[in-house]
Amino acid sequence: MNDWKYHPSPSIDASMSETLRNFPREPTMLAYSVRSMAALILRGWMRIYHRMTVDGRENLPMSGSYILVCNHTSHLDTMSLLCSVPLRQIHRTFPAAAADYFFSSLPRSAFSAVLINALPFDREIRGAESLTVCSELLKNAGNVLIIFPEGTRTTTGDMARFRSGIGRLVVGTDLPVVPCHLSGGTKAWPKGKAFPRPRKLRLRVGEPQTFEHLEKNSNSVHKICSDLEESVAKLGGACE
Amino acid sequence: MSIDAALNSSIFLTYLAIVVGLLAIAGILLTIMGLLGKNVSSAWSSYRGWLVMVPIVMGTIFLGRTATIIGITLLALFGFREFARATGLYADWLMTGTVYVGIALLGLVVHLIDPRLKGPGWYGMFMALPVYVIGAVLLVPILRNRSKGQLQQVALAIVGFVYFGWMFSHLGYLANSPHAYGYLLYLIFAVEVNDVAAFTCGKLFGRHKLRENVSPNKTLEGSLGAVAISMLIPWLLSFSFPQFDPLHLILAGLIVGVGGQLGDLVISYIKRDIGIKDMGSVIRGHGGILDRVDSMIFVAPIFFHMVRWFHGLI
Numbered sequence: 001m002n003d004w005k006y007h008p009s010p011s012i013d014a015s016m017s018e019t020l021r022n023f024p025r026e027p028t029m030l031a032y033s034v035r036s037m038a039a040l041i042l043r044g045w046m047r048i049y050h051r052m053t054v055d056g057r058e059n060l061p062m063s064g065s066y067i068l069v070c071n072h073t074s075h076l077d078t079m080s081l082l083c084s085v086p087l088r089q090i091h092r093t094f095p096a097a098a099a100d101y102f103f104s105s106l107p108r109s110a111f112s113a114v115l116i117n118a119l120p121f122d123r124e125i126r127g128a129e130s131l132t133v134c135s136e137l138l139k140n141a142g143n144v145l146i147i148f149p150e151g152t153r154t155t156t157g158d159m160a161r162f163r164s165g166i167g168r169l170v171v172g173t174d175l176p177v178v179p180c181h182l183s184g185g186t187k188a189w190p191k192g193k194a195f196p197r198p199r200k201l202r203l204r205v206g207e208p209q210t211f212e213h214l215e216k217n218s219n220s221v222h223k224i225c226s227d228l229e230e231s232v233a234k235l236g237g238a239c240e
Numbered sequence: 241m242s243i244d245a246a247l248n249s250s251i252f253l254t255y256l257a258i259v260v261g262l263l264a265i266a267g268i269l270l271t272i273m274g275l276l277g278k279n280v281s282s283a284w285s286s287y288r289g290w291l292v293m294v295p296i297v298m299g300t301i302f303l304g305r306t307a308t309i310i311g312i313t314l315l316a317l318f319g320f321r322e323f324a325r326a327t328g329l330y331a332d333w334l335m336t337g338t339v340y341v342g343i344a345l346l347g348l349v350v351h352l353i354d355p356r357l358k359g360p361g362w363y364g365m366f367m368a369l370p371v372y373v374i375g376a377v378l379l380v381p382i383l384r385n386r387s388k389g390q391l392q393q394v395a396l397a398i399v400g401f402v403y404f405g406w407m408f409s410h411l412g413y414l415a416n417s418p419h420a421y422g423y424l425l426y427l428i429f430a431v432e433v434n435d436v437a438a439f440t441c442g443k444l445f446g447r448h449k450l451r452e453n454v455s456p457n458k459t460l461e462g463s464l465g466a467v468a469i470s471m472l473i474p475w476l477l478s479f480s481f482p483q484f485d486p487l488h489l490i491l492a493g494l495i496v497g498v499g500g501q502l503g504d505l506v507i508s509y510i511k512r513d514i515g516i517k518d519m520g521s522v523i524r525g526h527g528g529i530l531d532r533v534d535s536m537i538f539v540a541p542i543f544f545h546m547v548r549w550f551h552g553l554i
C-alpha cells in the first residue's frame with residue numbers, strides 16, 4: 001500500500017495577520033462565503049442608498065484578464081467598481097490597495113482581505129515588487145485588477161496626474177485596460193468623513209484599450225498614462 | 241443554565257474564584273521570577289493566552305446553555321478546520337463543506353428539545369447523526385463521479401467529523417444537564433490541570449520515554465504523575481457533583497487522567513504523520529485550537545456516558 005500524501009496548507013504556521021497580508025491569497029471556504037454575502041449586501045446598498053447606475057457595462061471583456069482604471073475621489077470608487085463586475089468574478093477581482101493603510105492593522109487587514117479581496121500594494125518602498133505581483137496575477141486568465149493610477153484620493157474634484165505604474169504594467173502587453181469614471185463620489189463620501197451620504201453615484205465604463213503596439217520605454221509609459229488619463233477624463237466630461 | 245442560574249450557582253461562583261485566584265497567583269509568581277532574572281518570556285506568552293481564554297470560557301458558560309452550545313460547536317467547527325488545513329482536505333470544498341454542515345447539525349440537535357422525552361437535547365438524533373453524515377460523506381465521490389484519491393479524502397473527512405466533531409460535541413451536550421456547571425467546569429478545569437501536571441511531573445521526574453515515536457518529549461513518569469494528580473482533583477472539587485459516590489469520583493479522575501493524555505497522544509501522532517509542529521497559530525503561546533482542546537476530545541464523551549449511565553442527564 002502506498003503512503004498517503006498530505007498537502008498541508010502552506011500558511012499553517014503563519015499568524016492571522018500574516019495570512020491576511022500574504023498574496024496570492026489562499027482560497028478558503030470561510031472567506032469566500034463571507035465575501036459573497038458582503039458583495040450581495042454591497043450591491044443592494046449601492047443601488048438603494050446611492051441609486052448607483054452603471055453605463056457601458058457591456059464594455060467589460062467577457063474572457064481573459066483585464067485591468068480597470070478609475071478616478072479616485074472616495075472609498076466608494078472601489079465599492080462601485082466591485083459592484084460593476086459580474087458576481088461570479090467577485091473572488092477574482094482584486095482592487096490594488098495601499099498596504100500602508102489597508103493592511104496596517106489586524107481588523108483593517110481582515111476587512112481588506114476578506115471583504116474587499118484587496119491586493120496589498122506598496123506605494124512607498126517596493127513599488128516595483130508590487131507591480132510584479134500584479135503582472136503575475138494578470139497572467140492567469142479571468143482575473144480583474146482594479147487600479148487607481150492617481151495613487152490617492154483627490155479632494156478638489158479635479159483629477160490628479162496618473163502615476164507611471166499602470167503604464168509600466170501594460171506597455172507591450174495585450175492586456176486590455178478599461179477606463180472608468182465615477183462621478184458623485186466627492187459629494188457622497190467626502191475624504192475625512194466617517195460615513196457616506198445618500199448622494200447619487202454614476203459609473204461610466206469606457207471601451208477597453210490595449211498597448212501591444214508600443215515599445216517598452218519610458219516615452220510609451222508616459223503616453224499610456226496620458227492616454228488613459230484623457231479617456232477617464234473624457235468619460236467624466238460625458239457624465240456632467 | 242442561564243445568567244440568573246449562574247449568579248445563584250455556588251459551583252459557578254466557586255470555580256470563578258478559583259480561576260481568578262490561580263491566574264493572579266501565576267501572574268505574581270511570574271513577575272517575581274522575572275525580577276529574579278529568570279527567563280520567563282515563553283511562560284508570559286502562554287500566560288497572556290490564558291488571560292484571553294479564561295474570560296471567554298467563563299463568560300460563555302455564564303451566558304447560559306445556548307451560548308455554551310454555540311461556543312462548543314464553533315470550537316468543533318474551527319478545530320475541524322485546522323485538521324482539514326493540516327491534512328490538505330481543505331482543498332476539497334464539497335467534502336469539508338459536508339462535514340461543516342454535519343458539525344453544525346450536531347450543535348443544533350444538542351440544543352433542540354427531544355420531541356418524545358420533552359427534555360433539552362435530542363439524544364436519539366445526536367447518536368444517530370453520524371450515520372447520516374458519514375453516509376453523506378461517502379456519497380460525495382459518487383456525486384462527483386471521481387475515484388482517484390477519494391478513499392483518503394473520505395477517510396479524513398470521517399475521522400474529522402467523528403473525532404473532532406461528534407466526540408467533542410458531547411461536551412456541549414453536558415450543558416443540558418441540571419448539573420451542567422459542575423460537569424462542564426470540572427472537565428475544563430481538570431483537563432487543563434492534567435495537561436500542566438503531565439508537563440511538570442515530566443520535567444521534574446522524567447526518565448523513561450512514554451512513546452518516543454509519537455511524542456518524544458512525554459515521559460512515563462510525567463504521565464503517571466498526571467494520572468495520580470487527576471485522581472485527586474475530583475475529591476478536592478467534590479462540591480461540583482454532590483450526587484457522586486466514591487466510585488464515580490474515582491472514575492471521574494481516571495477518565496480525565498487517562499483520557500486527557502490519550503487525546504494528547506492522538507493529536508501528536510496526527511501531527512507527526514503529517515510532519516507539522518502545531519495544528520495552527522490561533523492562540524499565541526499555545527498553537528492552534530486543537531493543540532489546546534486535544535485532551536478534551538477523548539475525555540468529553542467518556543465522562544458524558546459515565547454520568548449518563550449512573551445519573552441520567554435530565
